[in-house]
Structure formats: C-alpha cells, structure tokens
Amino acid sequence: MVFAAGLGTRLRPLTDSLPKALVEVGGMSVLERAIRNIVALDPGRIIVNAHHHAEQIEAEVARLNRILDSESGRQLSRIRVSHERERPLETGGGLRHAADLFDGRKPILLHNADVLTDLDLDRLVSAHAEASGTQADGPTLATLAVHDRESSRKLLFDSRGLFGRTDLRSGRTERAREPQGAVQALAFAGIHVVSHGLMETLPATETFSITDHYLDLARENLRITPFDMASAGWWEIGSPERLAAARRAFG
Numbered sequence: 001m002v003f004a005a006g007l008g009t010r011l012r013p014l015t016d017s018l019p020k021a022l023v024e025v026g027g028m029s030v031l032e033r034a035i036r037n038i039v040a041l042d043p044g045r046i047i048v049n050a051h052h053h054a055e056q057i058e059a060e061v062a063r064l065n066r067i068l069d070s071e072s073g074r075q076l077s078r079i080r081v082s083h084e085r086e087r088p089l090e091t092g093g094g095l096r097h098a099a100d101l102f103d104g105r106k107p108i109l110l111h112n113a114d115v116l117t118d119l120d121l122d123r124l125v126s127a128h129a130e131a132s133g134t135q136a137d138g139p140t141l142a143t144l145a146v147h148d149r150e151s152s153r154k155l156l157f158d159s160r161g162l163f164g165r166t167d168l169r170s171g172r173t174e175r176a177r178e179p180q181g182a183v184q185a186l187a188f189a190g191i192h193v194v195s196h197g198l199m200e201t202l203p204a205t206e207t208f209s210i211t212d213h214y215l216d217l218a219r220e221n222l223r224i225t226p227f228d229m230a231s232a233g234w235w236e237i238g239s240p241e242r243l244a245a246a247r248r249a250f251g
Helices: 030-039 054-072 090-097 121-131 196-201 210-219 240-249
Strands: 046-050 079-083 108-112 115-117 140-147 153-157 162-167 172-175 184-194 223-228 234-236
Touching: 030 046, 030 054, 030 108, 030 115, 046 054, 054 079, 090 108, 090 210, 108 121, 115 184, 121 140, 121 184, 121 223, 140 153, 140 196, 140 210, 153 223, 162 210, 162 223, 184 196, 184 223, 196 210, 210 223, 234 240
Parallel strands: 046 079, 140 223
Antiparallel strands: 108 184, 115 234, 140 184, 153 162, 153 184, 162 172
16 A cells, blocks of 8 residues: 555645655656555555545556556556545554455555655565564564664664654653663654554544554554664655655656
8 A cells, every 4th residue: 555645745835736646756756656666566456545636646546557557468457546535544544444445364565655765675575474473472463664764753662573652853752661672763664564454453543643553552562563674775755855865866
C-alpha cells in the first residue's frame, strides 16, 4: 500500500493544484517511483489511498496500470485506489479503511508516497518473514525500515524491538514499556511491512497514526522490530528544501 492521501501543506503553492504524490523528481512522479520499486516484488495487488486532488491520483493509477500491463505483457491492472473522501485518515486509518481491498492474508508492505529510496525491498520483506516466525517471546507484527539519520523525531528500540519515541524539538520522550538491554534511537524511513494479523489489532477509530498504534502494541508487549537500511539511499520531499535535494540527486 502506498500512502498518497496527504495534503502536502509544506509544499504549497505547488500542492494547491497537485497532490504531493504526483510531484515529479527526475522526470517521474514520486508515486510512480514508489510503485515501480514495489512492482519488482511481484505483489498481487497495490493499494493507493487518495484524498487531496483524488481525481488526479485516479488518473495516474489508470495510466500506470496501462503502462505496467504493457511492460509485463499481462493484463493485471494490479493498482487499486482507496478513496478517503471526507478527509485524510492518516496512516493507521488509511490502512484500516483499505482493509477489504487487500488480496489474501499475505504480509503488507506500506510505503509513504513522498519517500524515494533504493532500498532493496525484498530484503525488508524477507527480514519480516523471518522475524514473524514463531519465537519464544512472540512473533513480530511489523518490521520498520529505520536508519541513523539527522532527525528531530526518532523511534526507540531495544533488544526486543520498539519501546518508545523521542522528540528533540519538544524534549519529550514517550516509553510504551521499560527497555531491555541496549537502546538505539533511529529515524523511521516511512517504509514498513506488517503481518496481516496486525489488521485485526487496528482500533475502530477512523483517523489515527500507525506509529501511535505500534506504540500501543508495544505497551501490550507485542513485537515491532527495526530493519536497518544502513547505506541505502533515502530522500523525502516533504518540504521545498528536501524536494530540491531529491531533484538534485535524481538529476
């Protein structure tokens, strides 16, 4: 699933008439870049959520389905749109809202549309499959791509997985439980894999952040584990400065 429903307020006036997911970097929309990375995994279905200028997202999805079908020589039309008509439902609410569109009970890769990366997504999916097997202290419900980059907000991990987060701007640290062993503060990359069983844990709340829910799961002593992106390239276009840096990187 690609999260593409955001308003992109920090990129105004560019996003007054364009959804952030359709901003171009290196001659290609960031939505297309994310989808092409995901298609390499040969997924059964790709869900794109939409709210801001949803008709433009719908048109782009139709175009990408045609292109990908032509390139593969198969009539798959694998990309579907999940409409969030009244307001954006955030990452957790968007995932819950799209639940009926997923194909089967396989793990789900979640990818922010405004993130560009050369991360080997297959390695991330494989790491989650390995971690979600039966373990003495419980299976992993989600595996989060993280790295040690400069960021004012970081997630806190210990030997068991996620246990909290910290915000350097406010000086606030939140702990879902007491840490066990060595502690790492790592920045979330906006890419994660969740077991289909996590869908059954989502609250009935219409709008919520999936990160908040991960911390709720950690409070219940359930496992959310990190996947270190190490030296993989990563760019995020959430501000004019970051968009400019991504465009320089992609020529």
